[in-house]
Amino acid sequence: xxxxxxxxxxxxxxxxxxxxxxxxxxxxxxxxxxxxxxxxxxxxxxxxxxxxxxxxxxxxxxxxxxxxxxxxxxxxxxxxxxxxxxxxxxxxxxxxxxxxxxxxxxxxxxxxxx
Ligand SMILES: [Zn+2]
Numbered sequence: 001x002x003x004x005x006x007x008x009x010x011x012x013x014x015x016x017x018x019x020x021x022x023x024x025x026x027x028x029x030x031x032x033x034x035x036x037x038x039x040x041x042x043x044x045x046x047x048x049x050x051x052x053x054x055x056x057x058x059x060x061x062x063x064x065x066x067x068x069x070x071x072x073x074x075x076x077x078x079x080x081x082x083x084x085x086x087x088x089x090x091x092x093x094x095x096x097x098x099x100x101x102x103x104x105x106x107x108x109x110x111x112x113x114x
Contacts, residue, residue, distance in 0.1 A: 005027050
């Protein structure tokens, strides 16, 4: 019983190109193995551009996230500075109602307009 030649992997990994080529030329099993390897590497060549495009998209996405985070933190600071309710909560621990400002209000705390 003659098994399938198993030298290909060893030659591919440890041998040089010349010994591999010589063996592949004289060995049918390894020639088939070589054809499969060629197909795989061709396939990888075809697929590579997609991976590259995906990597660029990921980089763009990261950039967009960073810009977004900067915008959000900038906006948050803007809200604290210009929205008096939030700055009141920070300063006094509660929002100031119209009554606290000394305006005339009804029982609902709403500004009374006469
Ligand atoms: Zn072989």
